[in-house]
Amino acid sequence: MDRQPSPAIDTQDLNLWYGTFQALFDVNLKIKSGLITSLIGPSGCGKTTFLRCINRINERLGYVRTTGSIEVLGHDIYAPEVELIQVRKLVGMVFQRPNPLPLSIRENILFGFRTHNAGKKITKSDEDQIVEDALKRVLLWDTVSSRLHHSATHLSLEEQQKLCIARLLPVKPAVLLMDEPCSALDPRATEAVEELIWELRGDFTILIVTHNMAQARRASDECIFMLLGKVIEHGLTEDVFISPEHKETADYIEGRYG
């Protein structure tokens, strides 16, 4: 942690309103490249809202207004010339409930890739390679390689969630946003997905929203604590958990409110 590479995500005075309700207040965060950062805080504190700003999926709701800036890899994603599709390509998202498309496993992996390479000639063997690479990367290849043409919705939840991560990889994202990626999973599956996330550490900047204190503690490098739309504390996970600077953080971590 001695070297200080430029942050993968850098927000400046980010404010966000849903209609007249302000959900984020002056969020200034620098999220380090290649690490896993967890976002914790009670429900409604703005964690998910913040996450959804980073690939601009929030805007789909017409009544959302933001001020301030977010730079991803040094580029302002709210700049006027920005193409949304390119933002989403670089910043992938994994949801709370696994949401594989109602297509085969193979088609799920290729969906994003084809979307971004429409019109180009891609041979079947190239596609096979992409599918194999993505599935191997998420430790799913051995279990599903024999049934790539089966529907993805028949996989177990753990496998579905891994698939949802895998399908982001062929377009080579730099940032992976995960919104409570394990909350629909049982403890064993949670462990497996956490292991996978740890596996991906280094190659991707990963930002995880979680309600699970233990998960934040064991599976992240840095931790951000938010409360009522404000960032209260941001530091190394061990520091935040062992010696938090703010009383609110300590209270939350100890379970005095949630």
Place this chain on the structure above:
Amino acid sequence: MFTATELNIRNQKIERRVKLLFLLMTILLVIPVILILGVLVYEGGPLISVDFLLTDPKDGMTAGGIFPALVGTIWLVIVALLVSVPIGVAAALYLSEYARDNWLTRVINLAIINLAGVPSIVHALFGVGAFVLFFGFGTSILAASLTLAVMTLPVVIVSTREALQAVPQAFREACWNMGATRWQTIRHVVLPNSVSGILTGVILEVSRTAGETAPIMFTGAAFFLPFLPQTVLDQTMAMSLHLFVVSTQVPGVPEQLPFSVALVLIAIVLTMNSISIAFRIYLRGKKKW
């Protein structure tokens, strides 16, 4: 300790009565259907044969078959579908996948609801004014089908929207987050998963189109034509109007004939509905969630 109190017993009584009442109402609903079908089959059934379906009316429509009317109805339905399905599905896609909830969308929605509520005779007069006279199509299949299309558009739009909205939002979010455009999302995920619902709406529209009389009366359907239509600019006979004619306009029609015509018309509609149900079951089976 767990025995029924007086209140429990009274509630149970009310419960039984309410249930009985609702059951009676439901049965009441089925009775007309059974009666109509029963009378039609009883009165009109004996006259029906392959010949009846495939020959022209004879002797001032008091005898012979219904072939030109049958063919005419098929023409009208097909042309009406060719117009209303693309427009209706596109409009539904816009409203459900693209439009934001603003005043314009609300005005459009209100217009659709109102369009659905316009009486068919008003549609007929609109058809005469717009298609027959203004666009100069004359009384023709085209004018009649366009009138029918306008009339059934709300059905297509509403049922298509319902089908689209039945596709889980999570699929769309997944696509958008992978950088798919709305159209790519629609093309690859939304439409394949809503096609069964859309078809159901289309087939509902077919039944309605086949049965309507007023909108085609002044716009393209003829009292009697001894030949089949060759192009969409010809007039045609139609089942629904033919039924009206043989029931009320022509003297000396045998008593059973109108029943037989009605039976064929209902059979067409019921066949359409059965196909739609079968199709839906087939496509449901292919759904992957």
